[in-house]
Amino acid sequence: DMKLSEVKIQAQIFQWHWNNYPEERGLLCYNLNNSANKIQGSQNKAIGLIKGRSDMVYYNNGTAIMIELKNDTGKQSKEQLLWQATIEKAGFKYLIMRSLQDFIEFKESR
Numbered sequence: 484d485m486k487l488s489e490v491k492i493q494a495q496i497f498q499w500h501w502n503n504y505p506e507e508r509g510l511l512c513y514n515l516n517n518s519a520n521k522i523q524g525s526q527n528k529a530i531g532l533i534k535g536r537s538d539m540v541y542y543n544n545g546t547a548i549m550i551e552l553k554n555d556t557g558k559q560s561k562e563q564l565l566w567q568a569t570i571e572k573a574g575f576k577y578l579i580m581r582s583l584q585d586f587i588e589f590k591e592s593r
Contacts, residue, residue, distance in 0.1 A: 488554040495583040496552070500590070510542045525590040535562030537570075537577065543593070547555055550586075558583070 493513070499513045506539045513534050520522035524532075537549035549570055551563060559567070559579070580586050 489552045489557060489558055492554065492580070492582060493552050496550075496580070496586040498538070499587065504590075507543075512530070512540050512542070514538060514540060528576055533558060535564075535565065535566035537563075537566070547575055549575060551577070551579045553581055555581060 497511060497513070499510060516532070516534075516536055516538070517526075517528050518532070537551045539550040539552070541548045541550060549567075551559065551567070553559070570577050578589065580589070
């Protein structure tokens with residue numbers, strides 16, 4: 484199941500960051516993009532849920548870096564591509580990560 488493996492990658496990244504950078508706890512956050520049902524989905528959209536938003540945000544050095552998680556074969560949806568373009572136009576960085584190793588390399592290069 485593709486979705487499950489992306490969730491697993493996200494959990495690995497979050498837990499690695501939490502354990503290795505305790506001083507940064509709270510700076511790597513999950514974006515709740517999935518609603519449990521149609522009623523909740525309508526309520527979430529009314530209060531600002533944006534379709535295609537990245538899975539996570541990393542707040543660092545006065546900016547926010549959007550992180551989209553995909554497994555080896557995962558592709559961005561039309562909404563995700565549109566949101567990426569919007570975010571990059573606004574001056575924010577958007578990264579696609581496919582593994583814990585991708586995040587470790589990103590973090591250690593900063």
